[in-house]
Amino acid sequence: MKKLINSPVDVVEEMIEGYVMAHPDYISQLPTNKRSLVTKKANKDRKVGILIGGGSGHEPAFMGYVGAGMADGVAVGNIFASPSPDPILEVTKAIDKGAGVVYLYGNYAGDVMNFGMAAEMADLEEDIEVGMALVTDDVASALKAEKEKRRGIAGEFFVYKAAGAAADFGYGLNDVVRMAEKANENTRSMGVGLTPCSLPQTGEPSFEIGEDEMEIGLGHHGEPGIEKGKLESADRVAERLVRDILADIEINNGDDVAVLVNGLGSIPRMELYIVYRRVEQLLNELGITIYRSYVGDYITSLEMGGCSVTLMKLDDELKKAVHHPVDCPMFVQK
Amino acid sequence: MKKLINSPVDVVEEMIEGYVMAHPDYISQLPTNKRSLVTKKANKDRKVGILIGGGSGHEPAFMGYVGAGMADGVAVGNIFASPSPDPILEVTKAIDKGAGVVYLYGNYAGDVMNFGMAAEMADLEEDIEVGMALVTDDVASALKAEKEKRRGIAGEFFVYKAAGAAADFGYGLNDVVRMAEKANENTRSMGVGLTPCSLPQTGEPSFEIGEDEMEIGLGHHGEPGIEKGKLESADRVAERLVRDILADIEINNGDDVAVLVNGLGSIPRMELYIVYRRVEQLLNELGITIYRSYVGDYITSLEMGGCSVTLMKLDDELKKAVHHPVDCPMFVQK
Known part of the structure; x- marks a missing residue:
């Protein structure tokens, strides 16, 4: 299949580079990690930070949803592969205002492991409280009795929207998680x-x-x-x-x-x-x-x-x- | 090639139907012509109406750009084929406020003919003044010395943006046309x-x-x-x-x-x-x-x-x- 790229090994870095260049009023890349992007449109009324992420190749998800009303930061993985804990932790540190950070991600083994590790590191090393909400909207991916095994697909958009709005409303960590979980439960x-x-x-x-x-x-x-x-x-x-x-x-x-x-x-x-x-x-x-x-x-x-x-x-x-x-x-x- | 459609003969009508259903706050279909769509977000400061159109299959162009800040109405053609004069005329009548309507379209033989005929009909039958600006941004389609033969491609977006803003600024017909022409000249x-x-x-x-x-x-x-x-x-x-x-x-x-x-x-x-x-x-x-x-x-x-x-x-x-x-x-x- 035809690709308009330079080298397959560079696609994610070059996409991020182009993305940050194209939207200088919206996005900045953290100096500590190239895979860590944060918004320049941070809402001053927000107490809680929203962090999203996952593999690349799903654009506009996930990096396209960093900005006002949605996520404060994103950790960018390789194509169809979870970001590692490091860029997640760096975003966490950058967007925490003292009231904690909520991670939103799809239910895939790599994401569950890496976001989980980052949350532990944030807690132990940085004393940042992390809330998490898994997205499990794909009806086809497991039976109803095993909803917790289901994958996250397009419903992630609604979960980001709900949690992002909740954070803008000034909700605390538990209430942002509650909104994300309610959105997922209803999607x-x-x-x-x-x-x-x-x-x-x-x-x-x-x-x-x-x-x-x-x-x-x-x-x-x-x-x-x-x-x-x-x-x-x-x-x-x-x-x-x-x-x-x-x-x-x-x-x-x-x-x-x-x-x-x-x-x-x-x-x-x-x-x-x-x-x-x-x-x-x-x-x-x-x-x-x-x-x-x-x-x-x-x-x-x-x-x-x-x-x-x-x-x-x-x-x-x-x-x-x-x-x-x-x-x-x-x-x-x- | 695979298509997720019902019947090839119905694709344009069903797309329009879905579009109007999905965006009831934005768009209405004229009772006089199913291929004529107008905005519900009309700007009260606008004197001049902006009408765009062309063949289907270029979405978001053209129907996607009807709303606040861009076009007031669109005439929808069959796939890759110009709309006929009738839906253009109906949109013209619907969006004219007495100060005239500006047609913006790409330089294709069918569009030039049909938008031209609609403009004549608007003038003779309805006494509506119509201004027109052709888009000719495609460098590859003719030599520089024959710029007037060039086709309109993605630059149409910038011409709509420029003319739509000009109309919002309260410009009269000639100045909206001037802005559209300047945008095209510079694109x-x-x-x-x-x-x-x-x-x-x-x-x-x-x-x-x-x-x-x-x-x-x-x-x-x-x-x-x-x-x-x-x-x-x-x-x-x-x-x-x-x-x-x-x-x-x-x-x-x-x-x-x-x-x-x-x-x-x-x-x-x-x-x-x-x-x-x-x-x-x-x-x-x-x-x-x-x-x-x-x-x-x-x-x-x-x-x-x-x-x-x-x-x-x-x-x-x-x-x-x-x-x-x-x-x-x-x-x-x-």
């Missing part, structure tokens, strides 16, 4: 993969799939889905994704939701809106009110083809968080 | 194509290209470029694009520019930032100041692979326009 995603991506190092496709096939429940790094079958129409796919989500979480007539139809990298915006159309029709039929919609590339997997649907069930506090403005280099909401 | 783009897209109707690739090839100067609909060669590194490609732009327009030490590194559809954000990095390095070496940068998918060609670089040379009036806030469904700037 479900289901995806469909159409075409693979490839890692710059290998150039090999991340999974095998036939020219007329789709894979329901495919993970963001090519983890196997729950069903491979013939590619169906956008309406049938939307119905399948919404059905599986609503079988997993109780969202009823009269409830409010936020909706995210997320592109995985190479799917045109046109197709995302065609999928969105059917999602909204289905929710309308069920008497579920859409409080706000997001359609676009929010968490990608390089040039993977396909999309996911995410629903977050809203109470008044989450509505306020969804409504809250954001100003980040890759996402702005008035 | 140059050069692109590189890596992989084709395909039309839903045919499924056929929009152009032929080898697995290790790139095409410099490729058009947004697969129009032939100026040179097909072996795929080079991101740095070499960035140097080539910037060199060709600077050979075409005088931008000197001490000048200010806005920069857009635009993805054509399937190129990862990571690669766009790697390209941006080299663009900024080159401009820095020349003593050219980057006033503001935009990196992402601003004007696409379905799932085409590749990107373009656009520079707009800025005077104080254009700087003010670039700085001006925007709130549209697919682009927000604080």
Whole structure:
């Protein structure tokens, strides 16, 4: 697969370099660690710092969500690989104002280990209190009875949004964690993969799939889905994704939701809106009110083809968080 | 090529339907024409209406740029095909406040004909004054001596931004046209194509290209470029694009520019930032100041692979326009 890069070993460093150069009013790189980026738009009313991170290749996630209303800092990993504890610790030290830092990350073994180690180091070496919230929104990745085994996918966007708003509201550490956990608890995603991506190092496709096939429940790094079958129409796919989500979480007539139809990298915006159309029709039929919609590339997997649907069930506090403005280099909401 | 759609004949209508459903606070569809969309965020200080449009498949262009600070309305064509005069005329009638409407569109035969016919109809049938500004930023599409033959590509974004701000400043028709023309006069783009897209109707690739090839100067609909060669590194490609732009327009030490590194559809954000990095390095070496940068998918060609670089040379009036806030469904700037 074609890549417009210099050398595969330099892609992450050069991306970060370009990112910091392009957005000098938003982002600075810590002198102590090149993989540690922090916002220049820090909110003075925030007590608690928000730290996000994960592997590269998911842009706008994760670095694109550092700014006003979302995260204060990000630790950047290699492609599809967790950042090591060092850059996480450096960001922690940079964004702590004395009231602690909340780590938000997807439920992947490497991230769980490295964020956990960084949290311990922050506590023992720096006396910084760290709260953590795992994102586990991917319905396809484990059975409902084992929700704690589920992976985090596009729902991470909603968890960042909720926790970022909570921090802006002036909440303390426990309440920011509570908001992140509530957002995760109320959020479900289901995806469909159409075409693979490839890692710059290998150039090999991340999974095998036939020219007329789709894979329901495919993970963001090519983890196997729950069903491979013939590619169906956008309406049938939307119905399948919404059905599986609503079988997993109780969202009823009269409830409010936020909706995210997320592109995985190479799917045109046109197709995302065609999928969105059917999602909204289905929710309308069920008497579920859409409080706000997001359609676009929010968490990608390089040039993977396909999309996911995410629903977050809203109470008044989450509505306020969804409504809250954001100003980040890759996402702005008035 | 795989498409997540229902039927090829319905893609544009269903996209519009999904778009209007997803952004009810921003957009309404005119009852008189389904291809006519207007903003709900109309600026009360604006005298002059801004109308944009063109073929579908370039999303976020064109419908994504209807909102506060950019266009008041859009006429939506079929995929890669100009809208007919009817929806243009309907939008014109809907957004005119008595001071006239400015049409902004790329220099393509179908658009020139249809926007021209709509302008005549607006004048003769509705007594609405229409100003027009063609976008001709694609350096590769004709020689400098024949700039009026050049196509409009990603530079359209800067022309919309400049004209939209001018309208918000309360400028009259002639001054909005003057700003759009100045923006176009000061803007140059050069692109590189890596992989084709395909039309839903045919499924056929929009152009032929080898697995290790790139095409410099490729058009947004697969129009032939100026040179097909072996795929080079991101740095070499960035140097080539910037060199060709600077050979075409005088931008000197001490000048200010806005920069857009635009993805054509399937190129990862990571690669766009790697390209941006080299663009900024080159401009820095020349003593050219980057006033503001935009990196992402601003004007696409379905799932085409590749990107373009656009520079707009800025005077104080254009700087003010670039700085001006925007709130549209697919682009927000604080």
